[in-house]
Amino acid sequence: AQRVTQPEKLLSVFKGAPVELKCNYSYSGSPELFWYVQYSRQRLQLLLRHISRESIKGFTADLNKGETSFHLKKPFAQEEDSAMYYCALRADRGSTLGRLYFGRGTQLTVWP
Amino acid sequence: GAVVSQHPSWVICKSGTSVKIECRSLDFQATTMFWYRQFPKQSLMLMATSNEGSKATYEQGVEKDKFLINHASLTLSTLTVTSAHPEDSSFYICSASGRAETQYFGPGTRLLVL
Numbered sequence: 001a002q003r004v005t006q007p008e009k010l011l012s013v014f015k016g017a018p019v020e021l022k023c024n025y026s027y028s029g030s031p032e033l034f035w036y037v038q039y040s041r042q043r044l045q046l047l048l049r050h051i052s053r054e055s056i057k058g059f060t061a062d063l064n065k066g067e068t069s070f071h072l073k074k075p076f077a078q079e080e081d082s083a084m085y086y087c088a089l090r091a092d093r094g095s096t097l098g099r100l101y102f103g104r105g106t107q108l109t110v111w112p
Numbered sequence: 113g114a115v116v117s118q119h120p121s122w123v124i125c126k127s128g129t130s131v132k133i134e135c136r137s138l139d140f141q142a143t144t145m146f147w148y149r150q151f152p153k154q155s156l157m158l159m160a161t162s163n164e165g166s167k168a169t170y171e172q173g174v175e176k177d178k179f180l181i182n183h184a185s186l187t188l189s190t191l192t193v194t195s196a197h198p199e200d201s202s203f204y205i206c207s208a209s210g211r212a213e214t215q216y217f218g219p220g221t222r223l224l225v226l
Contacts, residue, residue: 036217044156044205044217086155090213098144100207100215104155 002027004089006103013077014111021072021106023061023087032090033063033070034100039083047072047085057081077110084108114140116208118218125196126226133191133221135206141186142208146215147179150203162189196225 003026013019025031035047048056050063050070061072070087087103115138125131135145144163148156160176162168162183170176178200180192189208193200201224207215 043219044207046214046216049214098209098213099146099158099161102155 002031002089002091002101004087004101004103006085006087006106008106009104010107010109012109012111015079016076019074019077019081019108019110021085021087021108023070023072023103025068025070025087025089027068027089027091029092031092033061034088034090035059035061035070035072036086036088036102037083038086038105044086077108079110079112082108082110114208114210114214114216116142116206116216116218118204118206118221120221121219122222122224124224124226127197128195131193131196131223133193133204133206133223135189135191135208135218137187137208137210137216140208140210142189142210143186144209145183145189146207146209147181147189147191148205148207150205150220152203156205159191193223196223198225201225 005024033050036044037047038044059074063070084105084107086105088100090100117136119134147159150156158171159174160168160170160181162181164183164186168181183189203220203222205220207217209215
C-alpha cells in the first residue's frame with residue numbers, strides 16, 4: 001500500500017543554517033512526488049514536484065528511488081521559510097489514479 | 113495562476129442542521145475535485161474524489177450519506193454535511209485539478225458545530 005512518511009513533526013534551525021526535511025515513501029508503481037507548503041493562515045500551495053527538477057525559493061528535492069526518499073533541502077534557511085511542509089505522493093494507476101497521499105507534515109521554524 | 117475559492121470561510125451551526133460548502137475553480141476548468149478534512153496539527157485526510165458529472169468516490173470510513181458531494185459543473189463542487197454533530201467540527205479543504213493534473217487548494221472552511 002502507498003504510504004508517505006515524514007519522520008520529523010517539528011524541525012528548528014537558525015537563519016542561515018542548512019535545512020533538510022525528510023520524506024520517505026512506499027508505493028508499488030511509479031509515483032510522482034510533491035512538496036506542498038502551508039504558511040501560517042494561508043492555503044496549501046505547491047512548492048515543487050520531482051518531475052520538474054527545479055529549485056523554488058532555494059529549495060530542491062531529489063527523488064531517490066533506491067532509498068525511496070524525496071527529501072527537501074535548502075542550503076541557507078530564512079525566517080520566511082517557517083511553515084508547515086507536506087510531502088505528497090500521487091498514484092499513477094488504478095482506482096486511485098490522481099489522488100494525493102500526504103505525509104503528516106513537518107513544522108519548520110527558522111529562528112533569527 | 114490557478115485559483116480555487118471556498119465559501120464560506122467559516123461557519124457555525126447548531127447540531128442537527130446541514131451545512132453546504134462550495135468549492136470553485138476561478139480561472140480553470142476542474143475535471144476533478146477533492147475534498148479533505150484536516151484536524152488541528154494533523155495532515156490532510158482525503159474524504160472523497162469527484163469528477164464532473166459523475167458520482168463521487170468516497171474513501172473508506174467516510175459516510176456518503178453524511179457528506180454529500182455534488183460536482184455539477186467544471187468549476188463548482190459542493191460538500192454538504194448533513195445533520196451535523198459536534199464531532200463533524202473540522203477544517204474542510206477542497207482542491208481542484210484540470211488537465212495539468214496539478215492540484216490547487218482552496219483556503220479551507222472551518223466548521224464549528226455547537
